[in-house]
Amino acid sequence: MAERAARRCCLGWDFSTQQVKVVAVDAELSVFYEDSVQFDRDLVEFGTQGGVHVHKDGLTVTSPVLMWVQALDIILEKMKASGFDFSQVLALSGAGQQHGSVYWKTGASQVLTSLSPDLLLHEQLQACFSISNCPVWMDSSTAAQCRQLEAAVGGAQALSRLTGSRAYERFTGNQIAKIYQQNPEAYSHTERISLVSSFAASLFLGSYSPVDYSDGSGMNLLQIQDKVWSQACLGACAPRLEEKLGRPVPSCSVVGPISSYFVQRYGFPPECKVVAFTGDNPASLAGMRLEEGDIAVSLGTSDTLFLWLQEPTPALEGHIFCNPVDPQHYMALLCFKNGSLMREKIRDESASGSWSEFSKALQSTEMGNGGNLGFYFDVMEITPEIIGRHRFSAENREVLAFPREVEIRALIEGQFMAKKIHAEALGYRVMPKTKILATGGASHNRDILQVLADVFGAPVYIIDTANSACVGSTYRAFHGLAAGTDMPFAEIVKLAPDPRLVATPTPGASQVYEALLQRYAMLEQRILSQTQGPPE
Ligand SMILES: Nc1ncnc2c1ncn2[C@@H]1O[C@H](COP(=O)(O)OP(=O)(O)O)[C@@H](O)[C@H]1O
Numbered sequence: 001m002a003e004r005a006a007r008r009c010c011l012g013w014d015f016s017t018q019q020v021k022v023v024a025v026d027a028e029l030s031v032f033y034e035d036s037v038q039f040d041r042d043l044v045e046f047g048t049q050g051g052v053h054v055h056k057d058g059l060t061v062t063s064p065v066l067m068w069v070q071a072l073d074i075i076l077e078k079m080k081a082s083g084f085d086f087s088q089v090l091a092l093s094g095a096g097q098q099h100g101s102v103y104w105k106t107g108a109s110q111v112l113t114s115l116s117p118d119l120l121l122h123e124q125l126q127a128c129f130s131i132s133n134c135p136v137w138m139d140s141s142t143a144a145q146c147r148q149l150e151a152a153v154g155g156a157q158a159l160s161r162l163t164g165s166r167a168y169e170r171f172t173g174n175q176i177a178k179i180y181q182q183n184p185e186a187y188s189h190t191e192r193i194s195l196v197s198s199f200a201a202s203l204f205l206g207s208y209s210p211v212d213y214s215d216g217s218g219m220n221l222l223q224i225q226d227k228v229w230s231q232a233c234l235g236a237c238a239p240r241l242e243e244k245l246g247r248p249v250p251s252c253s254v255v256g257p258i259s260s261y262f263v264q265r266y267g268f269p270p271e272c273k274v275v276a277f278t279g280d281n282p283a284s285l286a287g288m289r290l291e292e293g294d295i296a297v298s299l300g301t302s303d304t305l306f307l308w309l310q311e312p313t314p315a316l317e318g319h320i321f322c323n324p325v326d327p328q329h330y331m332a333l334l335c336f337k338n339g340s341l342m343r344e345k346i347r348d349e350s351a352s353g354s355w356s357e358f359s360k361a362l363q364s365t366e367m368g369n370g371g372n373l374g375f376y377f378d379v380m381e382i383t384p385e386i387i388g389r390h391r392f393s394a395e396n397r398e399v400l401a402f403p404r405e406v407e408i409r410a411l412i413e414g415q416f417m418a419k420k421i422h423a424e425a426l427g428y429r430v431m432p433k434t435k436i437l438a439t440g441g442a443s444h445n446r447d448i449l450q451v452l453a454d455v456f457g458a459p460v461y462i463i464d465t466a467n468s469a470c471v472g473s474t475y476r477a478f479h480g481l482a483a484g485t486d487m488p489f490a491e492i493v494k495l496a497p498d499p500r501l502v503a504t505p506t507p508g509a510s511q512v513y514e515a516l517l518q519r520y521a522m523l524e525q526r527i528l529s530q531t532q533g534p535p536e
């Protein structure tokens with residue numbers, strides 16, 4: 001017990017699409033506690049699938065805000081029941097699925113600052129939200145608002161130069177514009193708008209937490225070079241928006257001490273610091289300790305690919321965000337919507353719902369899949385904008401179905417070829433020293449990671465946990481503790497365990513995929529030209 005009491009630590013949270021997760025990391029940067037609450041499994045009363053509700057239009061996707069609050073209650077109660085010693089927590093930080101937004105009703109701030117430690121959070125926050133179902137990153141219902149925003153600032157390229165991205169339907173500014181246009185009453189009763197990340201931080205803080213620069217870059221509202229809200233973008237989205245958003249802050253800011261609610265109910269020390277929460281992808285960049293030239297591939301609900309950038313290079317595809325650990329630098333991100341949920345569908349259809357059957361299919365098929373290629377986009381993809389399943393034989397003939405094993409390999413090879421092609425379009429090149437750092441739920445699967453190594457022609461590494469967003473949040477919390485000392489992030493994380501090599505390219509892979517990548521890119525263009533209408 002004495003040893004346990006001496007284990008000073010930081011907590012890292014992740015409010016992601018399908019679950020809330022937490023890890024505790026001690027001063028030697030060892031992870032010694034991990035836990036999670038899964039929305040579909042542990043909060044069945046909310047009736048989500050994959051953590052969300054897809055509405056009848058097939059475009060609107062939301063999650064109940066009170067489900068997120070209750071998930072936090074459950075996980076904290078589990079930690080308490082397991083004897084977790086909250087008195088040793090020096091600081092905490094966290095991450096949230098990006099772009100999603102939370103609407104606090106007028107008067108909610110009063111409730112947040114006077115929470116009773118005798119009750120759970122969700123019992124006290126029931127009436128605090130003007131919108132109970134929050135738009136999340138999977139939403140693609142704001143095409144009209146995107147066109148309005150681009151028109152207001154001089155086009156897609158101009159918006160990208162300003163905010164790091166052209167208008168994207170899931171980006172928060174466009175989501176806010178839709179809420180203002182369709183539900184002006186709820187908008188006018190909203191005193192504060194948070195991202196999922198700053199909403200979660202607000203719960204710990206007992207007051208509204210500011211949005212950090214890095215997650216704030218996913219809104220189409222922040223000028224990523226000047227780090228201030230763009231007046232032109234705010235004006236194009238909704239009135240009085242600046243006061244509802246508050247001022248954005250550097251990602252490593254300490255936003256305050258923990259609220260007395262957590263001190264009294266769980267025994268956190270009153271001086272425990274809350275470091276600004278950020279997006280799950282920026283937090284993963286911190287957790288994987290990305291170095292220049294490396295590439296991170298997150299295989300969570302979404303698949304994402306990200307890089308560290310010295311200078312911003314905004315384009316019409318992909319996103320540039322402020323860097324979460326170095327305020328002078330940036331990160332590039334590509335997001336693919338058809339990630340784990342698409343893999344689960346093909347697993348259920350072609351591998352009897354079993355990951356081990358799925359792996360066997362990858363092992364029993366050859367690199368290059370006999371020339372068979374597939375595109376699997378059951379929901380409208382972000383990169384590129386294609387929907388539907390498209391399968392091609394070695395002769396580039398579209399076919400309706402593949403044998404089961406071929407289907408599985410076509411899915412995984414196709415997903416990774418798309419990532420390589422679109423990363424190269426952003427200017428990224430695999431170099432001899434390139435490491436691929438993999439994370440997210442599917443990074444548990446070595447056969448999937450082998451295909452990743454083969455398609456990219458580079459070794460794949462993992463860190464000890466697939467929860468890199470949580471681990472990165474603890475590192476950011478330690479960094480926050482050193483605030484004011486100018487200690488660089490790299491210095492803070494130098495004790496962290498090195499990533500582990502898990503897959504190297506199979507000999508001959510580069511010859512196989514060189515030709516296949518060219519065909520994939522050509523067929524992607526063919527599908528795009530067939531599915532998109534004539535240019536406006
Ligand atoms: N062995 C496995 N092989 C492939 N995918 C897996 C495996 N184990 C878990 N997953 C996938 O991981 C996904 C969850 O990933 P995770 O990173 O935890 O999601 P998020 O953070 O977005 O909630 C699940 O939807 C599941 O499909």
Ligand SMILES: O=C(CO)[C@@H](O)[C@H](O)COP(=O)(O)O
Pocket residue numbers: 016017018096097098099137170218279280281300301302303304333335
């Ligand atoms: O939209 C994006 C990034 O732009 C997504 O990556 C979300 O941040 C969701 O993350 P996961 O729950 O899939 O990790």
